[in-house]
Amino acid sequence: MSIARVQTFSFSGIDALPVEVQVQIAPGLPLFLIVGLADKAVGESRERVRAALTAMGLALPPKRILVNLAPADLLKEGSHFDLPIALGVLTAMDILPAEEMALFAALGELSLDGRLAPVAGILPAAIAAGARDLGLICPQSQGAEASWAGEIGVLAPPDLLTLINHFKGDAVLASPARGPIETGPNGPDMADIRGMTVARRAAEIAAAGGHNLLMIGPPGGGKSMLAARIPGLLPDLSPREALEVSMIHSVAGMLHEGRLVTRPPFREPHHSASMAAIAGGGNRAKPGEISLAHRGVLFLDEFPEFPRAALEALRQPLESGRTTVARAAAHVTYPARFQLIAAMNPCRCGYLFDPARACGRAPRCGEDYQGKISGPLMDRIDIVIEMSPVTPAELLHAPIGETTALIASRIATARAAQRERYGDAAANNAEAPGDMIELLPDAKGFVEHAAEKLRLSARGFTRILRVARSIADLAGADSVRRADIAEALAYRHRVPGRNPLTQPPIKLVASRDSG
Structure with missing residues (x-):
């Protein structure tokens, strides 16, 4: 009594774990049993397999059919086990050749008509199959996606009958072509923004180094408009980053038409999103918004309105670049290496400092509102700016600002310098170790004095150096100057005994010619 074997995969995050589908057909009362720690979707595969075979004019033998998913202690989730189970049953029935099936792994969901x-x-899964010297069998609509895995054999039939005819020699499945590549910048143009000189400067620095940015201002001040233009300033993903981001989107079922993600993603969840939606989780521990924004931008508008648990869940990923969803089973x-861009009003009504629309509960309104954001989370934000609404006169008469293409070219030059400087140690300045940032002598004394006076934490001190390094990169400087430190400190928004969200920003002055 032989056992048919077909290879497939289960998923833990973006890692594809090998699973062997073992099928045995033995004498006994008619029974179709699936074992091996399968969830409900996998358990229902037997009915989809039975219906698909019936649609092709095949009937299961009136015997005991046992399907084991090995290793048996690994949780199996998802409908992608349909196809390998069906292929295992067909191999056990001697309809498909066991020798050829041993050369492939398979994933796919079966419709009742066999599609x-x-x-x-x-x-x-395709990358994991290639690492094991296997080909991959997948649905026709996803053949282009599987082809990005490299030089592996990919079979992408539209239905189960076509696949059977291919292995029997009655038809030949051609190898699918690779999917398209995203090209061009994302989002609208920076030239659409009139005025807002400080905000534009802060956005350019944040994009140049991958720094976290918080914008504070009244409703209609341009915060969302500016955030929507930041992704267009970022350079294309490197091949390694593009593959990693695409794998996350693939696991989330969001890689449409096999389109490889080569532009930094931009995610903007609504403030009613749950912690599981932001950080990842749910019944099947799916990736959350912070993972879908990996190597891109996570924009949180109405920052304090997000659930407290969801905001606090950002703290560890902002430091480590990954998130772990803990469950009893696994x-x-x-x-989750993302750039946080956040926007908020200064208080609940939004007009804390507007003399024309005086807040009736000031300053308590602002204190209560900003109290929803914890100190440790604020400490992880590199740049904080206060934005004033643009006047109608500025909208009518202010000159057109620089275009996205022009700013992006400066940022691309700065990013190239960072790659050359750090190599594999860091992808950008936001990830750079503090000891790799070179300061001029007068800049060292200045930042030491400022950090002591402003009582910066060790994290805050390092982030000041990183932002200053980005400012220096935009200026084409080899080392960080005193003026770069002064500008970075002005963005830091930290003074002892001072509420950073309810008082005007500090003014640190240093000559741009320093150093």
Whole structure:
């Protein structure tokens, strides 16, 4: 009594874990049983497999059919086990050749008529199959996605019958072509913004170094408008980053038409999103917004309106670049190296400092509102700016600002300098170790004195150096100057005994010619 074997995968984060589908057909009462710690979707596969075979004119033998998903102690989730189970049954029935099936892994969901429906995780599964010297069988609509895994054999049939005919030699499945590549900048143009000189400068510095940015201002002050233009300032992802980001989107079922993600993603969840939606989780521990924004921008508008638990869940990923979803059965880790761009009003009504619309509960209104953001989370934000609304006169008469293309070219030059400086140690200034940032002698004394006076934490001190390094990169300077430190400190918004959200920013003056 032989056992048919078909390879497939289960997923833990973006890692594809090998699973062997073992099928045994033995004498006994008619029974179709699936074992191996399968969830409900996998358990229902037997009915989809039975219906698909019936649609092709095949019937299961009146025997005991046992399907084991090995290793048996690994939780199996998802409908992508339909296809490997069906192939295992067909191999055990001697309809498909066991020797050829041993050369492939398979993923796909079966419709009742035998057609193959798309599933999540094709790209990481294809990469894992290539690492094991296997080809991959997947639905036709996802063949382009699987082809990005490299030089592996990919079969992408539209239905189960076409796949059977291919292995029997009655038809030949051509290898699918790779999917398209995203090109061009995302979002509208920076030239649309009139005035807002300080905010534009802060956005350019944040984009140049990948720094976290918080914008504070009344409603209609241009915070969301500016945030929507930041992704267009960022350079394309490197090949390694593009593959990693695409794998996350593949596991989330969001890699449409096999389109490889080469532009930094931009995610803007609503402030009613739950902690699981932001950090990841749910019944199947899916990636959250912070992972979908990996190597891109996470924009949180109405920052204090997000649930407190969701905001606090950002703290660890902002430092480590990853998030771990802990469950009783397993711990799932996703990459989460994102750039946080946040926007908020100074108080609940939004007009804390507007003399024309005086807040009736000031300053308590602002204190209560900003109290929703914890100190440790604020300490992880590199740049804080206060934005004033643009007047109608500025909208009519202010000159047109620099275009996205022009600013992006400066940022690309700064990012190139960072890659040359750090190599594999860091992707940008926001990740750079403090000891790799070179300061001129007068800048060292200035930042030491300022950090002591402003009582900066060790994290805050390092982030000041990182922002100053980005300012220096935009200026083409080899070392960080005193003026770069002064500008970075002005963005830091930290003074002892002072509420950073309810008082005007400090003014630190240093000559741009210093150093």
